[in-house]
Amino acid sequence: MKSFSVYLLTTITLVVMLSACGPSQEEQQQREQARQDSLEQVRQQKLEQARQDSIARAEQARADSLEAARKKEEEAQRIEFDPNGPLAVQVEAWRSRDKAAGQVSKWQERGFPDAYVVKHGNEETGDIWFRVRLGRVSTAEMADKIGKQLQEEYDEKYWVAEVQGEGTTPDASD
Structure with missing residues (x-):
């Protein structure tokens, strides 16, 4: 029985010593709380990164949308002259060849390099006009x-004329 008591006492001592060497309940709770805090911090960082990514995507989408709208507007504003087109955009008509030539220079400075003068009328009656045209185009559209641009930028009236065998020279020589 003595050996059993020693055995029991030794076992109890070992169990007490082993449990004393391990972490206490409070230490275990602190470790678990630290682990939970760490997980929460990682979760918050992921949420913040996802929020930042979402903002960046939204800003990029907005920039792309604005760029697409700008390109569409540029395309809508782009003017294409056709030296062989059947139509011309006329803005003025003058009795004086010199006045008409001066107006061609004005329109060229405004960004219409294809501006030209066409002489029209009857020399026998003296009913001669020098028409200032901005260029020839392929379509009425x-x-x-061009006409809309003239109205918006210069508050100018215009009319579309059919071209009948005329050249696009800067000065009417007929």
């Missing part, structure tokens, strides 16, 4: 696009 393009002529209207």
Whole structure:
């Protein structure tokens, strides 16, 4: 029985010593709390990164949308002259060749390099006009696009004329 008591006492001592060497309940709770805090911090960082990514995507989408709208507007504003087109955009008509030539220079400075003068009328009666035209175009839609630009930027009236065998020289020589 003595050996059993020693054995029991030794076992109890070992169990007490082993449990004394391990972490206490409070230490275990602190470790678990630290682990939970760490997990929460990682979760918050992931949420913040996802929020930042979402903002960046939204800003990029907005920039792309604005760029697409700008390109569409540029395309809508782009004017294409056709030296062989059947139509011309006329803005002025003068009795004086010199006045008409001066107006061609004005329109060229405004960004219409294809501006030219056409002489029209009857020399026998003296009913001669020098028409200032901004260029020839292929379609009525393009002529209207030019006309809208003239109205918006210069508050100018215009009309679309059919071209009948005339050249696009800066001065009418007929």
